[in-house]
Amino acid sequence: MQATKLDTRLIPTHPAIANLLPGGGLKQGSTYSVDHSITLLMALLAGPSAAGSWCGVVGVPEFGVEAAATFGVDIERLVLVPHPGDQWLAVTAAIADVMSVVVTRPPKRASDTSLARLAGRLRQRGSTLLVLGTWPQSEAMLSLSQSVWSGIGEGHGYLAARQATITVSSRLGEAPRSARLWLPDPEQKFRDVDPRSMDASPGAMHSREKPRHLRAAG
Amino acid sequence: MNAPIVRTMVLWCPDWPIIAALREAAAAQGLPTQGSTMQGSTALGSTVQGSRAQAAGRSDIPLALIEHGVVFACSAAARAEGVKRGLRVREAQARCPELVVQPYNAVHDNRAFEEVLTAIEAMMPGVQLLRPGTCAIRARGPARYYGGEKPSALALIALLDQLGVPGARVGIADGPFTAEQAARMAGLTTGRSARVQIVPEGASAEFLAPLPVSLLDAPALVTLLRRLGVTTLAEFAALPVVDVLGRFGEAGAHLHSLASGHDSRPVIQRIPPEELDSTVEFEPPLDRIDQVTFGVRASSDRFIEALTEAQLVCTALRIEIDSESGEVSERSWLHPRSFTAADVVDRVRWQLQGSGEVDTGLTSGITRVRVIPESVDAIGHHEVGLFGGGPDERIHHGLSRVQSMLGHGGVLTAVIGGGRTLADRQTTVPWGDRPLLTRQPTQPWPGTLPPPAPTTIFPTPHPVHVLDATGGTIQVDDRGTLSASPAQFSPTGSGRTMRQIQAWAGPWPIDERWWDNETHRRSHRFQVVDAAGMAWLLVLVSATQGSDSSWWAEARYD
Numbered sequence: 001m002q003a004t005k006l007d008t009r010l011i012p013t014h015p016a017i018a019n020l021l022p023g024g025g026l027k028q029g030s031t032y033s034v035d036h037s038i039t040l041l042m043a044l045l046a047g048p049s050a051a052g053s054w055c056g057v058v059g060v061p062e063f064g065v066e067a068a069a070t071f072g073v074d075i076e077r078l079v080l081v082p083h084p085g086d087q088w089l090a091v092t093a094a095i096a097d098v099m100s101v102v103v104t105r106p107p108k109r110a111s112d113t114s115l116a117r118l119a120g121r122l123r124q125r126g127s128t129l130l131v132l133g134t135w136p137q138s139e140a141m142l143s144l145s146q147s148v149w150s151g152i153g154e155g156h157g158y159l160a161a162r163q164a165t166i167t168v169s170s171r172l173g174e175a176p177r178s179a180r181l182w183l184p185d186p187e188q189k190f191r192d193v194d195p196r197s198m199d200a201s202p203g204a205m206h207s208r209e210k211p212r213h214l215r216a217a218g
Numbered sequence: 219m220n221a222p223i224v225r226t227m228v229l230w231c232p233d234w235p236i237i238a239a240l241r242e243a244a245a246a247q248g249l250p251t252q253g254s255t256m257q258g259s260t261a262l263g264s265t266v267q268g269s270r271a272q273a274a275g276r277s278d279i280p281l282a283l284i285e286h287g288v289v290f291a292c293s294a295a296a297r298a299e300g301v302k303r304g305l306r307v308r309e310a311q312a313r314c315p316e317l318v319v320q321p322y323n324a325v326h327d328n329r330a331f332e333e334v335l336t337a338i339e340a341m342m343p344g345v346q347l348l349r350p351g352t353c354a355i356r357a358r359g360p361a362r363y364y365g366g367e368k369p370s371a372l373a374l375i376a377l378l379d380q381l382g383v384p385g386a387r388v389g390i391a392d393g394p395f396t397a398e399q400a401a402r403m404a405g406l407t408t409g410r411s412a413r414v415q416i417v418p419e420g421a422s423a424e425f426l427a428p429l430p431v432s433l434l435d436a437p438a439l440v441t442l443l444r445r446l447g448v449t450t451l452a453e454f455a456a457l458p459v460v461d462v463l464g465r466f467g468e469a470g471a472h473l474h475s476l477a478s479g480h481d482s483r484p485v486i487q488r489i490p491p492e493e494l495d496s497t498v499e500f501e502p503p504l505d506r507i508d509q510v511t512f513g514v515r516a517s518s519d520r521f522i523e524a525l526t527e528a529q530l531v532c533t534a535l536r537i538e539i540d541s542e543s544g545e546v547s548e549r550s551w552l553h554p555r556s557f558t559a560a561d562v563v564d565r566v567r568w569q570l571q572g573s574g575e576v577d578t579g580l581t582s583g584i585t586r587v588r589v590i591p592e593s594v595d596a597i598g599h600h601e602v603g604l605f606g607g608g609p610d611e612r613i614h615h616g617l618s619r620v621q622s623m624l625g626h627g628g629v630l631t632a633v634i635g636g637g638r639t640l641a642d643r644q645t646t647v648p649w650g651d652r653p654l655l656t657r658q659p660t661q662p663w664p665g666t667l668p669p670p671a672p673t674t675i676f677p678t679p680h681p682v683h684v685l686d687a688t689g690g691t692i693q694v695d696d697r698g699t700l701s702a703s704p705a706q707f708s709p710t711g712s713g714r715t716m717r718q719i720q721a722w723a724g725p726w727p728i729d730e731r732w733w734d735n736e737t738h739r740r741s742h743r744f745q746v747v748d749a750a751g752m753a754w755l756l757v758l759v760s761a762t763q764g765s766d767s768s769w770w771a772e773a774r775y776d
Contacts, residue, residue, distance in 0.1 A: 037776050038673040065632040065644045067671035080630040098616030147751030152721045158668050159745050184670050
């Protein structure tokens with residue numbers, strides 16, 4: 001199937017994720033749905049935000065701003081609307097008018113007509129919508145699976161880094177693509193897992209360390 | 219140097235910082251009744267008299283105002299105990315154990331003196347503010363009106379007494395410097411005429427002659443003069459002008475002319491600030507928000523027009539709303555750019571709505587809305603560029619529109635501050651407001667979580683169950699030791715959703731503000747990875763009197 005528009009422009013996307021997306025990046029005026037993972041959402045926001053775009057987050061009161069800042073989202077250009085309430089559609093549309101990337105979580109009772117109206121507005125304005133949850137006409141659905149945390153053991157260490165598999169299923173009927181990524185790596189960056197290097201199996205990294213149990217002394 | 223010397227009257231209020239501090243304290247106590255009577259000088263007089271009665275009851279308190287760790291000003295009662303300016307706080311408290319110590323606030327000083335200046339301006343024109351507590355007036359006009367310099371000075375003192383400023387003194391002489399010295403030399407006796415000192419025309423040099431050189435406001439020069447053996451103003455004035463100019467430059471020559479009574483500084487009268495406030499009265503009172511906002515629409519148009527005519531824009535304003543039942547709602551609003559008429563109407567509406575987002579209606583009718591510009595700026599600094607103000611203006615308009623739908627606090631920006639818990643570290647501020655960080659991020663915060671930060675922070679932590687391998691509860695004792703290793707946990711706090719724990723770390727204790735019973739917080743944090751690979755940040759709140767220890771999920775790494 002061909003794309004319905006000729007000149008879809010891409011917005012800057014993190015290279016690790018860009019390769020998985022249909023068309024090679026986030027498209028202006030399109031909608032992407034993200035399944036449950038706010039880290040993945042931040043990975044998608046980091047690219048456009050670093051390139052100077054304003055980002056809006058509507059209806060996600062639990063969005064961790066500090067994590068967003070460490071993962072490369074510029075919080076000076078980040079606007080939060082935690083509780084849009086009944087006016088979710090109007091607020092999201094108003095935010096999408098002025099911001100190039102908008103994160104939103106649709107309420108359960110959002111009707112199909114209102115979603116279609118919002119999608120039309122987005123296409124007209126050229127804003128990209130990232131939806132937490134499902135969306136009927138999304139360009140692609142991103143989900144996270146097989147998380148493996150490193151740096152933490154049985155009562156010792158701390159959460160330091162994580163590897164996870166991102167799966168992108170596009171609506172154009174292509175086979176889902178997936179990749180193994182550091183989300184984040186020990187330096188708080190997102191990058192591909194290099195299968196040849198040591199870090200392919202994060203469990204091995206810390207298994208040689210002897211577990212240390214801290215006890216109060218004296 | 220040969221400019222005509224102006225006959226000058228200087229008014230000096232001794233201990234002005236103390237008077238201002240007492241008034242501020244009195245005003246803070248009686249604010250609700252007194253906030254509305256600020257228009258015109260007659261209303262002002264009654265306000266000041268009201269606070270005078272309160273201040274009079276407290277004037278015998280030994281009070282000291284402190285700046286940079288030393289006494290800046292002290293009340294007469296404190297002075298009687300041996301407290302004086304320049305003393306260290308500890309020394310002052312040792313001399314007078316019941317001393318009330320307050321930080322010095324220059325803003326209070328200026329604000330309180332503003333009332334006095336307005337009252338004087340209503341009586342005689344052309345007042346120049348020298349510093350809070352001291353002002354200069356050209357003597358010629360009042361002297362002719364009141365029939366002499368002495369009667370005019372007495373009239374001024376009578377006004378100050380009426381305003382509740384005790385012990386004000388007036389000096390009249392050639393030039394502000396001599397007049398100020400005369401005011402300070404004026405007698406301390408109770409009679410009004412003894413509080414006026416008049417130096418006849420041309421007699422300034424004789425009057426200043428015996429005074430010490432330390433009165434000149436130049437510490438380096440004074441020290442040098444003393445070392446040169448010059449101790450009085452007469453001795454300084456006796457030095458040849460050319461030599462003083464050659465040795466000390468222009469500044470020295472100016473001080474020399476002051477010392478010899480040739481103070482040629484003119485009295486520059488201040489321009490009274492324009493009244494830019496806008497007030498709307500509602501009769502009968504309105505009890506619906508939309509009625510009130512409609513009612514203030516025209517007046518906020520006029521308000522912005524008046525500002526524009528004065529070539530100003532408003533960047534911060536205060537809105538006072540009086541209701542029928544006597545409640546006064548006061549709030550300051552900031553604007554990232556400058557207020558337009560529609561913005562002012564929005565602010566009135568948000569203030570009426572309060573935190574409630576829906577149109578809930580008002581508990582009592584609104585009788586009066588007053589809009590006061592708090593900070594204004596020249597309009598030239600806020601001119602929109604030739605090709606528009608760029609993308610930021612567009613964003614501001616869009617966000618203001620959302621704010622007018624959801625209320626002022628509906629649209630937030632975030633700042634990351636310091637602190638130990640996640641909620642402490644991220645501060646959200648409504649769009650347009652200035653962030654105020656109470657905890658500095660630059661300070662070390664031992665006990666903060668190691669990075670990465672959790673991506674999902676629950677707005678309110680929810681209770682969870684954490685159990686050991688045998689299904690027993692887990693405790694942390696006073697020494698921070700766990701009773702058993704956590705083995706299973708339920709993210710919803712019910713038994714059906716139990717999951718195995720794959721890895722865990724902790725306990726990491728937080729024992730904050732243990733010296734304060736009210737805000738003391740003692741808890742232990744754990745990081746836990748469940749069987750599905752989801753990582754959680756859990757908190758075990760220690761048992762206190764009346765409640766058992768409990769587990770809470772604070773955040774999730776998803």
